[in-house]
Amino acid sequence: MVGCCQVLLIMKTIVSNIEENDDYNKIIKDAGEIIRKGGLVAFPTETVYGLGGDGLNPEASKKIYAAKGRPSDNPLILHICDIKQLEDIAETDDVRIKKLAEKFWPGPLTMVLKKKDIVPKSTTGGLETVAVRMPNNKVALDLIRAANTPIAAPSANTSGRPSPTNGKRVAEDLDGKIDMILDAGSVEIGLESSIIDLTGEKACILRPGAVTKEMFEEVLGEIDVDRVVKDPSSVKEGYKPKAPGMKYRHYAPKAELKMFRGEEKKVANEINKLAAEDEKCGLKVGIIASLETAKLYDFGEVVVIGPRNNDVEIARNLYEILREFDDKKADRIYSEVFEDGKLAKAIMNRFSKAASNNIIDIL
Ligand code: TXA
Ligand code: MG
Numbered sequence: 001m002v003g004c005c006q007v008l009l010i011m012k013t014i015v016s017n018i019e020e021n022d023d024y025n026k027i028i029k030d031a032g033e034i035i036r037k038g039g040l041v042a043f044p045t046e047t048v049y050g051l052g053g054d055g056l057n058p059e060a061s062k063k064i065y066a067a068k069g070r071p072s073d074n075p076l077i078l079h080i081c082d083i084k085q086l087e088d089i090a091e092t093d094d095v096r097i098k099k100l101a102e103k104f105w106p107g108p109l110t111m112v113l114k115k116k117d118i119v120p121k122s123t124t125g126g127l128e129t130v131a132v133r134m135p136n137n138k139v140a141l142d143l144i145r146a147a148n149t150p151i152a153a154p155s156a157n158t159s160g161r162p163s164p165t166n167g168k169r170v171a172e173d174l175d176g177k178i179d180m181i182l183d184a185g186s187v188e189i190g191l192e193s194s195i196i197d198l199t200g201e202k203a204c205i206l207r208p209g210a211v212t213k214e215m216f217e218e219v220l221g222e223i224d225v226d227r228v229v230k231d232p233s234s235v236k237e238g239y240k241p242k243a244p245g246m247k248y249r250h251y252a253p254k255a256e257l258k259m260f261r262g263e264e265k266k267v268a269n270e271i272n273k274l275a276a277e278d279e280k281c282g283l284k285v286g287i288i289a290s291l292e293t294a295k296l297y298d299f300g301e302v303v304v305i306g307p308r309n310n311d312v313e314i315a316r317n318l319y320e321i322l323r324e325f326d327d328k329k330a331d332r333i334y335s336e337v338f339e340d341g342k343l344a345k346a347i348m349n350r351f352s353k354a355a356s357n358n359i360i361d362i363l
Pocket of ligand 2: 154155163
C-alpha cells in the first residue's frame, strides 16, 4: 500500500513577505534553521513555489508527503545551490551532466541521476535514482545555502491542485500545516521545470518545461521523450511513466475543464453553444480565451490568458486562472488550445492534464 498520511497537527505558520522585509538575512537564517531542524519552509523558485524540507532527513520527507497529501511513491526533487553539492548526492562522472549544468543551471532543469547512499529512499520514493535541480531564484539559493543541505521540494500545493505561482496560493493550501512561508510575490515562469533522465544511454525527457527538446538537443544531440509525454492517454492503457508523478491527475481545477482546437470562430461558436446550454441549466461557466479571441464569446465569464503568440504570459497565468475559477466556484470551464511558441509543449502538457485529456477537435 502507498502510504501518504500522518496526522497533521495544526501549527502556526510564519508568513514572511521576504522581498519587502528589511530583515532579509535574519529571515533566511531562521528559515534555514527550521529546515536543519527537520521543519518545512515553502519558498519561491523561478518555476513555481516549492515546499522545502531537509532532503537527507527521512522525517522531513515524511512531513512533506503528509502536508501535501501526496502518495509516498512519488519522489521529490532535491534542490542545490552549487555544483559541489551535486557530488554529495549523485554519481557525476557522466559528461552530459556537466554540459547541461553549465548551460542551464541555475534554471528550470531537473536531472534524474544515480543516487548516492546518503540520499534516503523516503525522498526518492524508493528509487535508486535522484532528481536534482539548481533553481534560478535568489531567495531559493540563499535558503539552500543557509540550510546547508540539499532541500527536497515538491510544488507547494495540496496534491492534485494547480501548483502555486504566488505566496497567497501557497498559504491557501498549506497555512497551518507547515512552519514557514517565504512570500516573494509572483514567480517568473509559472510551470514546473523540465525533467531529463540521464540514467540510460539515451537521455529522455520525462516532463516538458522551459528547457525544450530543441535546447537539450543542441547540447546532447538526439534525445528521447517518455511515451507519457507524447501520448498522455498511454497511462490509461497501463504504461508506467518514468517520472511517477506524471501518472497522477495533476494541476486540476475543481470544475470540469474541456479544451477545443480548430479555427477560432468555429471554436468560439461551439463554446458559446455549450456555455449557453449550461447557463440555462444554472451552471457557472468559465471561458479561457486569448486577448485576440475574447470578444467572440457571449456567455460565461471570459478570462484572457494572454496574447495568442505570447507563450511566456500564457504559462505564467495558467495555474492562477485555474485557481481563480475554483474561487468563483465554476462548474464548467471551456478553453481554446495554446499551441504556439517555445513553451507550448509544457503549457499543453499541464493544460491537457488539467482537462483529463479532454481536447475536442472542431472541424
Ligand atoms: O519546477 C519544479 O521542478 C518544482 C520546483 C518547486 O522546483 N518542483 C516540482 O516538484 O515540480 P514536484 O514534486 O511537484 O514534481 C516532481 C516530479 C514528479 O513528477 C516526480 O515523479 C518526478 O519529478 N521525479 C522526482 N524524482 C524522480 C526520479 N528519481 N525519477 C523519475 N522522476 C522523478
Ligand atoms: Mg507538483
